[in-house]
Amino acid sequence: MRMGRLLAEEGALEAGYHCVTRVVERRFAFGDREKEKFVEILRAYEEFCGVQVLTFCVMSNHVHVLVHVTRRPETMPDDAELVRLVRRAELSYPASELERQLAEMRGAGDDAGAERLRGRFLRRMWNLASFMQGVKQRFSQWFNARNERCGTLWEGRFKSVLVEGTGQTLSTMAA
Numbered sequence: 001m002r003m004g005r006l007l008a009e010e011g012a013l014e015a016g017y018h019c020v021t022r023v024v025e026r027r028f029a030f031g032d033r034e035k036e037k038f039v040e041i042l043r044a045y046e047e048f049c050g051v052q053v054l055t056f057c058v059m060s061n062h063v064h065v066l067v068h069v070t071r072r073p074e075t076m077p078d079d080a081e082l083v084r085l086v087r088r089a090e091l092s093y094p095a096s097e098l099e100r101q102l103a104e105m106r107g108a109g110d111d112a113g114a115e116r117l118r119g120r121f122l123r124r125m126w127n128l129a130s131f132m133q134g135v136k137q138r139f140s141q142w143f144n145a146r147n148e149r150c151g152t153l154w155e156g157r158f159k160s161v162l163v164e165g166t167g168q169t170l171s172t173m174a175a
Helices: 002-010 032-049 079-089 095-107 111-122 128-146 167-174
Strands: 015-022 051-058 062-069 159-164
Touching: 015 128, 032 051, 032 079, 032 128, 062 128, 079 095, 079 111, 095 111
Parallel strands: none
Antiparallel strands: 015 062, 015 159, 051 062
């Protein structure tokens, strides 16, 4: 079981967030392909945001995700790693444009401008709200394009509950 191995390896995990989000009007929107795409996006944003998805369950009209938000590292990703993460998450801001602008600013000696630009992305990392917002937004864009529809897909903001305790508490919550 992935959850049990992760908790045993980490040992230090003592808290997580149980997040739930529902499809508008509780419509059944998740078939097999939609579930697959949601998980793909979830994993991409997990890497981009620097959080750990401990476990998840994608139902036909709502989603449960148990997330551990890791601490902001002392050393931030360098430009190349940041571009890679943006590319992986397929953010609305193209990774190629970020790469071009950073190289241009660095080449012109505008390190302060490059750091401001980097800050726009780094603020979204190690943050539960940004993680969930990004996943929901990216999935909505994909779902709406696939189904030739527009408008909101989600019933409001996601709900989250802090789950504190040892790995055993998180394992129980996951079950």
